[in-house]
Amino acid sequence: xxxxxxxxxxxxxxxxxxxxxxxxxxxxxxxxxxxxxxxxxxxxxxxxxxxxxxxxxxxxxxxxxxxxxxxxxxxxxxxxxxxxxxxxxxxxxxxxxxxxxxxxxxxxxxxxxxxxxxxxxxxxxxxxxxxxxxxxxxxxxxxxxxxxxxxxxxxxxxxxxxxxxxxxxxxxxxxxxxxxxxxxxxxxxxxxxxxxxxxxxxxxxxxxxxxxxxxxxxxxxxxxxxxxxxxxxxxxxxxxxxxxxxxxxxxxxxxxxxxxxxxxxxxxxxxxxxxxxxxxxxxxxxxxxxxxxxxxxxxxxxxxxxxxxxxxxxxxxxxxxxxxxxxxxxxxxxxxxxxxxxxxxxxxxxxxxxxxxxxxxxxxxxxxxxxxxxxxxxxxxxxxxxxxxxxxxxxxxxxxxxxxxxxxxxxxxxxxxxxxxxxxxxxxxxxxxxxxxxxxxxxxxxxxxxxxxxxxxxxxxxxxxxxxxxxxxxxxxxx
Amino acid sequence: xxxxxxxxxxxxxxxxxxxxxxxxxxxxxxxxxxxxxxxxxxxxxxxxxxxxxxxxxxxxxxxxxxxxxxxxxxxxxxxxxxxxxxxxxxxxxxxxxxxxxxxxxxxxxxxxxxxxxxxxxxxxxxxxxxxxxxxxxxxxxxxxxxxxxxxxxxxxxxxxxxxxxxxxxxxxxxxxxxxxxxxxxxxxxxxxxxxxxxxxxxxxxxxxxxxxxxxxxxxxxxxxxxxxxxxxxxxxxxxxxxxxxxxxxxxxxxxxxxxxxxxxxxxxxxxxxxxxxxxxxxxxxxxxxxxxxxxxxxxxxxxxxxxxxxxxxxxxxxxxxxxxxxxxxxxxxxxxx
Numbered sequence: 001x002x003x004x005x006x007x008x009x010x011x012x013x014x015x016x017x018x019x020x021x022x023x024x025x026x027x028x029x030x031x032x033x034x035x036x037x038x039x040x041x042x043x044x045x046x047x048x049x050x051x052x053x054x055x056x057x058x059x060x061x062x063x064x065x066x067x068x069x070x071x072x073x074x075x076x077x078x079x080x081x082x083x084x085x086x087x088x089x090x091x092x093x094x095x096x097x098x099x100x101x102x103x104x105x106x107x108x109x110x111x112x113x114x115x116x117x118x119x120x121x122x123x124x125x126x127x128x129x130x131x132x133x134x135x136x137x138x139x140x141x142x143x144x145x146x147x148x149x150x151x152x153x154x155x156x157x158x159x160x161x162x163x164x165x166x167x168x169x170x171x172x173x174x175x176x177x178x179x180x181x182x183x184x185x186x187x188x189x190x191x192x193x194x195x196x197x198x199x200x201x202x203x204x205x206x207x208x209x210x211x212x213x214x215x216x217x218x219x220x221x222x223x224x225x226x227x228x229x230x231x232x233x234x235x236x237x238x239x240x241x242x243x244x245x246x247x248x249x250x251x252x253x254x255x256x257x258x259x260x261x262x263x264x265x266x267x268x269x270x271x272x273x274x275x276x277x278x279x280x281x282x283x284x285x286x287x288x289x290x291x292x293x294x295x296x297x298x299x300x301x302x303x304x305x306x307x308x309x310x311x312x313x314x315x316x317x318x319x320x321x322x323x324x325x326x327x328x329x330x331x332x333x334x335x336x337x338x339x340x341x342x343x344x345x346x347x348x349x350x351x352x353x354x355x356x357x358x359x360x361x362x363x364x365x366x367x368x369x370x371x372x373x374x375x376x377x378x379x380x381x382x383x384x385x386x387x388x389x390x391x392x393x394x395x396x397x398x399x400x401x402x403x404x405x406x407x408x409x410x411x412x413x414x415x416x417x418x419x420x421x422x423x424x425x426x427x428x429x430x431x432x433x434x435x436x437x438x439x440x441x442x443x444x445x446x447x448x449x450x451x452x453x454x455x456x457x458x459x460x461x462x463x464x465x466x467x468x469x470x471x472x473x474x475x476x477x478x479x
Numbered sequence: 480x481x482x483x484x485x486x487x488x489x490x491x492x493x494x495x496x497x498x499x500x501x502x503x504x505x506x507x508x509x510x511x512x513x514x515x516x517x518x519x520x521x522x523x524x525x526x527x528x529x530x531x532x533x534x535x536x537x538x539x540x541x542x543x544x545x546x547x548x549x550x551x552x553x554x555x556x557x558x559x560x561x562x563x564x565x566x567x568x569x570x571x572x573x574x575x576x577x578x579x580x581x582x583x584x585x586x587x588x589x590x591x592x593x594x595x596x597x598x599x600x601x602x603x604x605x606x607x608x609x610x611x612x613x614x615x616x617x618x619x620x621x622x623x624x625x626x627x628x629x630x631x632x633x634x635x636x637x638x639x640x641x642x643x644x645x646x647x648x649x650x651x652x653x654x655x656x657x658x659x660x661x662x663x664x665x666x667x668x669x670x671x672x673x674x675x676x677x678x679x680x681x682x683x684x685x686x687x688x689x690x691x692x693x694x695x696x697x698x699x700x701x702x703x704x705x706x707x708x709x710x711x712x713x714x715x716x717x718x719x720x721x722x723x724x725x726x727x728x729x730x731x732x733x734x735x736x737x738x739x740x741x742x743x744x745x746x747x748x749x750x751x752x753x754x755x756x757x758x759x760x761x762x763x764x765x766x767x768x769x770x771x772x773x774x775x776x777x778x779x780x781x782x783x784x785x786x787x788x789x790x791x792x793x794x795x796x797x798x799x800x801x802x803x804x805x806x807x808x809x810x811x812x813x814x815x816x
Contacts, residue, residue, distance in 0.1 A: 060622055063615075069628040074542020136540040140575060140582040148578050170488050177485045187495045194499055202580070204508055208569025210515035211581040217507035225499070254484075261495065265502040274552035275585060276566045281510055347554055351589035422556045424700055426708030427592050432620050 018389050019316045020380075030112045031099065032382045032464060034119070038095025039375055040463070041123055043456040045087025046368075050449050053080040057445045060438040070134045078146035079133050085144060085222070086155055087126040089367055093230040094118070094162055096374045097185045099382075100237045101166045104181055105173035114165045121158030125151055142211070143219050149200045156196050163189035180253045184233025187261070191225035212277050216268035216285075223362060224264035228330075231370040232256075232299055235323060238377050239306055242320055243313055248305035256298035263291040270341035273350060289341035292334055300331035318392040322373030325400060329365030333358065348422065353434065354414025357407040364448070365403050372399070372455065379462040387458035395458060398451035406444030413437030520570040523675035527571060527668070534668025536575060537661045539582045541626065548586035548593045549672070559709060560593040561674045568595075568674065591623055598673040599771065605725060605763040606714055607666045608643045608658055616649035617722065618713055629662035646722045703783025706776055710768065711784075719788040725763060727756050730788045740781060740795045744803040747777055749810055774800040 059065050059073050069075070102109045109115060129147035132138070138146040145152070166186050170178060199218040205211045240247045247253065269277055269285035304327060307314060314320040336358060339345050349355065372395070380386050413434045420430045484491045520526070527535060538544070553563035564585075574581050601607065606617060612630055614621035632654040636642050641658040643650075650656060658666075708717065714726040721728040729735050733756065734743045750767035753760070768777065774797040782794035803809050 059624070063622040063624060067625045067627050069541075072541060072624050072626070074545055074624070077542060077545050138539065138542070138579070140580045141539045141542060141544040142580060142583040143587060145580075149580075150578065167488075167492065173488075178488055178491060183484075183491065183495075186492060190492060190496045191499050194496070194503060198503055198508060200580070202574065204512040204515060206573060206581060207515050207518055208572035208581065208584060209518055209566040210511040211572070211583060212569075212585050213511040213514055214507055215583055217503070261499060262502065265499065266506050268507070271587065272585070274554060275550055276564050276568070278510060278514060281506070284506075347556065351548060351587070353588075353590075355588065424556070424559070424702075424705060426705050426712075427559075428618065428620050428708065428712075431590070431622060 018318045018392075019313075020386060027099075027382055028108060031102070031109060034109075034112060034115045035095050035098050035382060036379065036464060038091055038098065038119060039379060040459055041119070042088050042092035042095060042371075043452075043459045045083050045091065045126060047449075047452050047456055049080055049083030049088055050445075050452050052076050052083065054442075054445050054449045056080055057438070057442045061435070061442055069136065075134055075136055075138075078138060078141075078143075079130055081144060082129055082133065082147055083126060084363065085227075086122070086129070089227060089363065089371060091122055092371045092375065093227070093234065094122075096234050096371070096378060097162075097166065097230065099378055100181050100234060101169050101185055104179040104237060105169050105175065107169065107172060107174050110165050110168035110172070114161050118158040118161045118165070121154045121161070125154035125158065128154070140211075142215055144222050145196075145199050145218060152196070152200065156193065159189060159196075160193055163193060179237075180247075180250060180257070181233040181237040183254075183257055184229040184236065187257070188226050188229035188233065191221070191229070191261075195221050195225055209276060212272055212275065213269070213281065216271045216277065216281075218268070220268035220271060221265060224260070224267075227363065227367045228264075229257075229260060231326070231367050231374075232260075232330075234374050235303060235327070235370055238319070238374050239303055239323060242317060242323075242377055243306065243310045245306065245310065248302050248308075252298045252302040256295040256302070259291070259295040259298070263288045263295060267292065267341070270337075270346075273341065273343060273346040286341045286343070289338045292338055296331060296334040300327055300334075303327045318387075318389065318396075319373040319376035321396055322369045322376065326366050326369035326373060329361055329369065333361040333366055336361070348418035349414060350418075352414035352417040353410045353437070354418070357410035357414060360403065360410075361407050364399075365407075369399070375459070379459070383462055383464040385462050385465070387461045391454050391458050391461075395451045395454040398447045398454065402444045402447030402451060404444070405447060406441055409437040409440035409444075514566060518566050518570045521565075521567045521675050521677065524568075524571065527671060530664050531668045531671045533661075534664035534666070534671075535572075535582060535584075537629075537665040538668055539575070539579075544583055544586050546586075546588060546590035546623070548589050549595045550585040551593065551595050551674075557593075561596040561599075562677065564595065564674075565677060567677075594669065594672055596672065596674050598670045599766075600710070601713060602670060602766045603714065603763055604666060604670070607669060608641065608662070609645055609649075609725070610713075611662060611666065612643055612645060612656060613649045616645050616647075617716075626662070629659055629665065631657050631659060633657050644725065646725065701775055701779045703779035703781075704787075706772065706780045707783055710772070711780070714765075719784070719790075724759065725761070727759070727761055729784055730790065732756060735784055735790055736792050738793065740785070740793070740799060741803060741809065743781055743785070744777065744795070744800055745809055747772075747781060748800070748804060769804065773797075774804065 055065075055071075056073060056076055098109060098115060125147070128151045132148060132151060133146060137148060139148045139152075140146075147155075163186065166182075166189060170182050170186060195218060199214060205214040236247060236253060266288040267285040269281040270289050273282055273286070275282070303323075307320075307324065307327075314324055340349055340354070340358060376387065376392060413436075416433055417430045420433060421427075481487050482490065484494070549564075551557045551560045551562065551564045557563070569584070572581055572584060609616050610618070610623075611626050613625045613627075614623040615625075630643065632651045633640075634654050636655045636657045641663055643656040643658060645656065715721050715729050716726070719729040734746055737743065746765065748767060748769040751765040753762060755761070772780070777800045778795050778797045781800075784790065785792040785794055
C-alpha cells in the first residue's frame with residue numbers, strides 16, 4: 001500500500017476477485033454436451049418467457065399497447081407462466097439433476113440417448129404449447145395446466161423417461177447409500193408424474209366444483225412436489241460442495257423430506273379459501289399450511305447453518321450468493337404462504353395483486369435464484385470456461401434488486417386493494433389505486449429482464465469451445 | 480431386502496410413489512369424485528343454451544378468467560356481488576370437448592369485477608358491445624383489453640347485423656362496427672350469468688323481513704356515491720353526463736331536476752325503455768334496480784344524483800321510495816310519458 005489515502009486506487013479492479021472454479025471435473029463429453037444443451041435452451045426460454053411477462057406488466061399501465069388477438073393479455077398470461085415453468089425452470093433443474101444424480105451415485109448417467117429424447121419431447125411440448133395458447137386454444141383456463149393434453153403429454157413422456165433414467169442410475173450406484181439429493185430429485189420426478197396424470201385424467205373433475213378441488217391440488221403441488229423438492233435436492237449437493245464442508249444435519253434433511261411429502265400434499269385447497277369447495281378440505285389445508293413450518297424451518301435452517309462461519313467463501317464465490325438469496329426467499333415465501341392461508345388475512349389478500357407478488361417470490365426469488373446459482377457452479381467446472389465476473393455481478397444485482405422492486409410495491413398495492421374492497425369502496429377504485437404500484441412492478445420487471453439478457457450472455461461465455469475438443473468426441477455414445 | 484431407506488432404493492422410492500398416490504386419493508381424487516356425485520343444479524337454474532356455451536368457450540379462449548372471478552365468498556365484503564356461491568351454481572359447467580377440460584370459472588384474481596351476476600347488474604347489450612369493442616369507451620379508467628377481432632368493420636352492414644356505435648374517437652374512421660358470431664355468443668353468455676335463488680322463492684313477507692334485517696345491518700355503510708359508482712356510472716358515467724346518443728345525461732335531466740321525485744324513483748325501481756329526452760330518442764334499455772337495491776340504498780342513490788354535478792333538487796328518504804314501490808299504479812314508465 002504505497003498510497004493508503006487514495007480513495008480510488010488506479011490499479012483496483014472494478015469487481016472483487018472471485019474464486020475461480022477448481023479444475024475441470026472429469027466428466028464424459030456426452031454428459032457435458034447433454035447438460036449444457038439443457039441449460040442453454042432453458043436460458044432461451046427464460047428470456048422468451050420473461051419478455052412476455054415484461055410485456056404483460058406494461059399492459060397494466062398501457063392497456064392499449066396492442067389490439068392483436070395473439071398478444072392479448074388473457075392468451076399471453078398462460079404463455080408466460082407455462083414457458084417459465086416448463087421451458088426455463090424445469091429444463092434447467094433437469095439439466096442440473098443430470099449431473100448431480102450420476103455424480104452422487106458415482107457412475108455415468110444410465111442412458112444418454114433417453115436424455116436426448118426427453119430434451120426434444122420437453123422442448124417440443126413447450127414450443128407447440130406456446131403456439132396453441134397464443135392461438136386461443138387452452139385447457140379450460142386452468143392455471144398451469146393450460147396446455148391441452150395431447151401437447152402436454154409430450155412433456156409428461158419426457159419426464160417419465162427422465163425419471164426412469166435417473167432411477168436406473170441410482171439403482172446401479174457405486175455407493176452404498178442413496179445421497180439425500182437423490183431422494184428429493186427422483187421423488188420430485190415421481191410425484192410430478194402422478195400429479196400431472198391426476199390433473200389430466202377425466203372422470204372425477206367434470207363439474208365446476210370437482211374441477212376446482214383438483215385445480216387447488218394441482219396448482220399447489222406443482223410448486224410443492226416439483227419445483228421445491230427439485231431445487232432443494234440440488235441445493236443439498238451444491239451447497240456442501242461449494243463450501244467444501246458437509247451439510248449441517250443430514251437427519252434434518254430427511255425429516256424435511258417426509259414432512260414435505262405429507263404436509264405439502266394436503267394444502268392445495270388453501271387457494272380456494274371461502275370458496276364453495278367443501279369446508280373441511282379448506283380447514284385441513286389451513287391446518288397443514290401451519291404444519292409447513294416444520295419442513296421449511298428444517299430445510300432452510302439446515303442450509304443456513306451449513307453456511308454459518310463460511311460467509312467469506314460466499315462473498316468470494318459467484319454462485320453462492322444466488323443460493324443464499326434463494327434459501328432466504330424459500331423461508332420467507334413459505335412463511336408468507338402460511339399467513340396468506342389464515343382466513344382473517346386471506347380475506348384481505350385473496351384475489352389481489354398480493355398473490356402475484358407471492359408467486360414471483362417463490363418461483364423467482366427462491367427457485368430461479370437457486371437454479372442460477374447451480375448453473376454458475378456447475379457449467380464452468382464442466383467446460384473449463386469462466387463467465388466474466390462483471391456480468392455475473394450485474395446479473396446478480398439486477399435480478400436481486402429487480403425482484404424486490406417488483407414484489408414490494410405489489411404487496412403494498414395488493415393490501416390496499418383488499419382494504420378498499422373491505423371498506424366497500426366502488427370497485428373501480430381498486431383498479432385506479434394500483435396504477436403507481438403497477439408502474440413500479442414494470443420497473444422491477446425490466447431490471448429482471450435485463451438481468452436475463454446478461455445471464456444468457458454468461459451462458460454463452462461458458463460454452464464448451466467445441467464439442468470435438470472434449471475427450472472422446474460425440475459420435476459414439478456410451479452405454 | 481434391507482428395511483433401510485438410505486440403502487434400499489426400491490423401498491425408498493416405492494414409499495415415495497405409493498405414499499403420494501394414497502395421499503392424492505385422500506385429498507384430491509376422492510373428494511372431487513364425492514363432490515361431483517353429490518352436486519345437482521338448482522331447480523330454478525337452466526343449462527347453458529348452445530349459443531351461451533359457445534360464448535363460454537370464447538370467454539375461456541380469450542383468457543377472461545385470469546382477471547374476472549365468478550365466485551362470491553360468504554363474507555361481508557363480497558355481498559356487493561350477490562349471495563354466497565354454492566356448489567350447485569357450477570353443476571352445469573362441463574368439459575368443453577375431448578381436447579379441453581372443464582373451464583376454471585371460479586378464478587383466482589379479481590383485477591376486474593366479479594361476473595357471477597353480470598347478467599343482472601349490466602343487462603344492456605348496447606353497453607356490453609361497446610365495452611367489448613373498447614372498454615374505455617364506457618369506463619375510462621378501465622384497463623381491460625379491447626377485443627376488436629371479435630368485430631368486423633363493414634361499409635354496408637346486413638339488415639340483421641348487430642352493429643355497435645361508439646362515441647368520439649373510439650370507433651373506426653369509416654365503416655360500421657358489426658359484431659361477429661363469437662362476440663354475439665360471448666355477450667349471450669355474459670347475459671346468462673345471473674344467480675338464481677338457492678331455494679324456492681321466498682314469500683313477500685319473508686323478503687321484506689330479510690330486507691329490513693340487511694338494511695339495518697348495512698345502514699351505516701350506505702353511501703349514494705358508491706352505489707352510483709357501482710351500479711350507474713358504467714352507463715351514465717362518473718360525471719353524470721352519459722354518452723351522447725347512447726346513455727342519457729343526468730345533469731339537468733327532467734326526471735332528476737323535477738321537484739317531485741316520483742318519476743325519478745320509478746325510473747330506478749322499474750327501469751326505462753325507448754324514451755325521448757330533450758328531443759333525443761334513446762333506444763337502449765335501462766334495467767330495473769328495484770330487486771337489487773333496498774329502499775334505503777335507492778334513496779341514498781337518488782339523493783346523490785339530485786345534488787351532484789350541479790343538480791340542485793330536493794333529496795328524498797327511504798319512505799318516499801317505499802311509497803312509490805307500494806303503489807302498484809306507479810309501475811313502469813311508458814315511452815310516451
